[in-house]
Amino acid sequence: SAVISQKPSRDICQRGTSLTIQCQVDSQVTMMFWYRQQPGQSLTLIATANQGSEATYESGFVIDKFPISRPNLTFSTLTVSNMSPEDSSIYLCSVRGVSYEQYFGPGTRLTVT
Amino acid sequence: GIQVEQSPPDLILQEGANSTLRCNFSDSVNNLQWFHQNPWGQLINLFYIPSGTKQNGRLSATTVATERYSLLYISSSQTTDSGVYFCAVVMDSSYKLIFGSGTRLLVRP
Numbered sequence: 041s042a043v044i045s046q047k048p049s050r051d052i053c054q055r056g057t058s059l060t061i062q063c064q065v066d067s068q069v070t071m072m073f074w075y076r077q078q079p080g081q082s083l084t085l086i087a088t089a090n091q092g093s094e095a096t097y098e099s100g101f102v103i104d105k106f107p108i109s110r111p112n113l114t115f116s117t118l119t120v121s122n123m124s125p126e127d128s129s130i131y132l133c134s135v136r137g138v139s140y141e142q143y144f145g146p147g148t149r150l151t152v153t
Numbered sequence: 154g155i156q157v158e159q160s161p162p163d164l165i166l167q168e169g170a171n172s173t174l175r176c177n178f179s180d181s182v183n184n185l186q187w188f189h190q191n192p193w194g195q196l197i198n199l200f201y202i203p204s205g206t207k208q209n210g211r212l213s214a215t216t217v218a219t220e221r222y223s224l225l226y227i228s229s230s231q232t233t234d235s236g237v238y239f240c241a242v243v244m245d246s247s248y249k250l251i252f253g254s255g256t257r258l259l260v261r262p
Contacts, residue, residue: 041198082253084252140248
């Protein structure tokens with residue numbers, strides 16, 4: 041299984057600002073994913089990030105709000121732009137391991153005031 | 154799209170009790186995983202089980218793919234088992250995980 045780290049682990053941000061979340065994997069992986077978990081809710085996929093191509097966004101998520109970079113096979117960033125209190129969530133990155141199994145990072149707990 | 158339903162939504166157990174959590178899905182799947190989310194928010198992989206039965210200590214899981222359901226068994230529950238249990242499926246070659254709504258488990262000492 042892959043070892044995944046995320047930075048920051050938590051943050052409190054003001055409305056209107058942006059936060060960039062980093063995801064680092066200890067091995068090269070083709071597919072990385074970004075999920076959002078709003079308070080008390082399940083996880084929802086934001087986008088799929090493959091190295092060397094533009095991220096693919098799910099319905100309801102747009103690149104202007106959640107720009108993603110994937111510069112190499114071990115790293116990705118998700119930016120939450122122009123934040124509002126509704127963006128307060130846990131943001132998690134995941135990677136695909138052998139076959140279809142996925143592994144998750146520890147998450148970034150974001151509070152927007 | 155595929156629907157993933159989990160039951161029960163909430164469960165309270167006394168330490169030492171056994172429980173069964175259920176996951177129903179609406180279409181055939183390539184992958185099914187069970188996760189435990191601890192109180193700190195971290196998702197811990199429990200089982201990767203698109204079909205068949207697996208056991209890991211006090212936990213076991215069974216997926217009957219032809220009938221589109223999976224069961225997670227927790228035996229001799231401990232307070233550290235508390236948290237939210239999610240099942241998630243991949244339906245196609247996109248590898249995207251679709252999560253159920255979760256079962257919130259509280260184990261009391």
